[in-house]
Amino acid sequence: MKRSILIVAALAATFGATAHAQDKPTVAVVAKVGGIPWFNAMEQGIREQGEALGINAYMIGPTSADPALQVRAIEDLIARGVDVIGVVPNDRQVLEPVLKKARDQGIIVLTHESPESENVDYDFEMISAQQLGEEHAKLLADTTGCEGSYAVYVGGLSVPAHNAWADAAVNWLSEHCPEMRQASSRFGVAESVDDSRNTTLDLIRAHSDLAGIMSFGSQGTIGAARAVRERGMAGEIKVMGLFSPGQGRRLVHEGVITGGFQWNPLEAGKAFVALGNRLYEGGEIADGDDLPVLGTIELDGHTIFASKPLALNEETIDELAELGL
Structure with a gap:
């Protein structure tokens, strides 16, 4: 049994x-x-x-x-x-x-x-947060000659990965381009084309030495680039970050978006x-x-x-x- x-x-x-x-x-x-x-x-x-x-x-x-x-x-x-x-x-x-x-x-x-x-x-x-942030920082340094001020956009001030990427970029620039400074504290606008565009227009008005914008959020790069193009400053202000290739393709070829690094x-x-x-x-x-x-x-x-x-x-x-x- x-x-x-x-x-x-x-x-x-x-x-x-x-x-x-x-x-x-x-x-x-x-x-x-x-x-x-x-x-x-x-x-x-x-x-x-x-x-x-x-x-x-x-x-x-x-x-x-x-x-x-x-x-x-x-x-x-x-x-x-x-x-x-x-x-x-x-x-x-x-x-x-x-x-x-x-x-x-x-x-x-x-x-x-x-x-x-x-x-x-x-x-x-x-990709590691440090690698992604540092690649953008190096691109900003190479294209601006470490001159002028820059701004950082993230999807939200409490989004962990975006802020980790931003921290890595800012830390690299602080060490390797100490003469560059942030135009302002980072902005949580990078998930909105409209918000990032408006923020960029405000920054251009307020900071005559603005040299670059790094966006760690896919819509921030697009919005910043549109604002720079509107002001006729393509190539003068380097715009870089994460973005959809299909969405940003034309802006890259127009020289408004400098480039960026992301993953698929x-x-x-x-x-x-x-x-x-x-x-x-x-x-x-x-x-x-x-x-x-x-x-x-x-x-x-x-x-x-x-x-x-x-x-x-x-x-x-x-x-x-x-x-x-």
Whole structure:
């Protein structure tokens, strides 16, 4: 009798493990804001990787870059019982309680552009914050000769990754171009074309020595470039940063945008899904692993660093734009 019970229990355990192995997770990613080129490309990557893996993967794009809307979206995903929640936070601290709630219910939580997030399984970065910031600082130094003042735009003053990139750039310039100064404290306008344009026009009026603008947010570069073009100062004020190649292509060729460095948001979308699927299947992550989409990574605590920078300039912009980025 005992032997029969053991056999039944073993068969049940085997069946359960097999059934779980055949399960496919649902991966849902909450963007900062929907409807802009950067997150449209990320959404495309999410869909493509989901189709490649045969799993349900999709993105939710809030109507504005409001942390409260992200909280609401995550609460809804918890109620739906999804298996993996990914998020690109607008405000890490605001999201911590709801991310903890998700993890407490057994949901895998991933973030991107938020290495300081605490209530996550992993955060992943396509390039280290120091490398991204320093590349922009070097470009600003090379193109301005370390002369004049400069401004820094971020998506929000509480967006962790944007401010880490900005810190790295400012620190590099402080060491290598000590004669340059910031025209003002950084501005949290880089997720809005209109806000960044208006801020740039104000800066041009107030600072006759303004030499450059670094934008760590995809809409800030576009808005700043439009303001510089309006004032007929293309080439005089160096505009650089993250931006969608398709959106900024013409401005690059007109000499209004000097260039920049970023990563491929489509690949980041794919990474959300591939990493979520790996963790759902019980896979582990270790320093030096060669992961799908991300390649060889460095692991620092629960932050995964890939090294996939994209240079944006006249030589690369057309090809990248034609890829739909």
